[in-house]
Amino acid sequence: MLYSCKPLFERIKKEVVGKIDKLPFEGDAPRVAIIQCGEDEPSSRYVRNKLKDFEEVGILADVIRFPDTVELLTVQKKVFELGNDPRYCGVLVQRPVLVGDASPRDAAEGVAEVMDPRQDIDGAMGISDFLPPSVRGLSLLLKEWDIDPAGKHAVVIGRGDVGRPVARYLLDMDATVTVTHSKTPRSDLYAALKTADIVVGAAGLKSPLYPDLHSDAVVIDYGIRPGAGGKLHGDIADAEGSYCKYKTAVPGGMGLMVRAGLLLNIVGNMERWSSRK
Numbered sequence: 001m002l003y004s005c006k007p008l009f010e011r012i013k014k015e016v017v018g019k020i021d022k023l024p025f026e027g028d029a030p031r032v033a034i035i036q037c038g039e040d041e042p043s044s045r046y047v048r049n050k051l052k053d054f055e056e057v058g059i060l061a062d063v064i065r066f067p068d069t070v071e072l073l074t075v076q077k078k079v080f081e082l083g084n085d086p087r088y089c090g091v092l093v094q095r096p097v098l099v100g101d102a103s104p105r106d107a108a109e110g111v112a113e114v115m116d117p118r119q120d121i122d123g124a125m126g127i128s129d130f131l132p133p134s135v136r137g138l139s140l141l142l143k144e145w146d147i148d149p150a151g152k153h154a155v156v157i158g159r160g161d162v163g164r165p166v167a168r169y170l171l172d173m174d175a176t177v178t179v180t181h182s183k184t185p186r187s188d189l190y191a192a193l194k195t196a197d198i199v200v201g202a203a204g205l206k207s208p209l210y211p212d213l214h215s216d217a218v219v220i221d222y223g224i225r226p227g228a229g230g231k232l233h234g235d236i237a238d239a240e241g242s243y244c245k246y247k248t249a250v251p252g253g254m255g256l257m258v259r260a261g262l263l264l265n266i267v268g269n270m271e272r273w274s275s276r277k
Helices: 006-021 041-057 072-083 104-113 133-144 163-172 186-194 254-275
Strands: 031-037 060-066 088-093 153-157 176-180 198-201 218-221 246-248
Touching: 006 041, 006 133, 006 254, 031 041, 031 072, 041 060, 041 254, 060 072, 072 088, 072 104, 088 104, 088 254, 133 163, 133 254, 153 163, 153 186, 163 176, 163 198, 176 186
Parallel strands: 031 060, 031 088, 153 176, 153 198, 198 218, 218 246
Antiparallel strands: none
16 A cells, blocks of 8 residues: 555654644744755755744754855854854754765764764764664654564664664664665575565666565555656665565655654653753
8 A cells, every 4th residue: 555654744844843732942942053065956955944844843943054165164053053052953064065165974974073962953963862764754653553563573674874774773673674785686685675574765767666465464665766857766676565464655754754754753852852951
């Protein structure tokens, strides 16, 4: 069955609104800072979506933008400065981190090194107080589907910013995890998918896969790319989800759950901030 995450996302937003309404703030509610380096259009779209969500639920946010020629040290100084500003309960550095003197990967690691783990609402640090929103969104969806990963075989396609933390989470939940990537032979990938109970698409493949899954398998698809005619597709072909128990829609699927995970991270930290006052 092809599964739209929009109803669940809307329920979570209402839950967040209820939590914010109960916070003992008046004119000095904590804020969130979003740092964006460069003008990467997908990143700009993600920032717009986040700001829209924040406005709808009542989260205050400031966006700090740098050109892609900025030096990494300048961005690090700003992140460190925000870490010492009591107005901000959360700091998010939008990826890719485009700077003039480092690769996006090195720049992302560089800003994570100076971030206060209490403000790391995006789970970018290894010692963050928060799950990455991609992982928290997955946990929310599995709970909604009443699926316990323990003892299940999970296949994660991709080992990037989403694939790695998702694979670690599933391992921590006692699933048996197979991670595949661009160097995995296609025959080995399809063989793994045949026995998969949970399939996670996190690679952003140019063309979707058409796996032979068993009927009780579930597909969680983070991948999203334009295909023929500009139509968006995930890593796994939709086919109306007829070949498995659940298949998240693309669009209308895990992108919403990632946004839901971020909202819950923020409101959880707002509650902690309120207890310090």
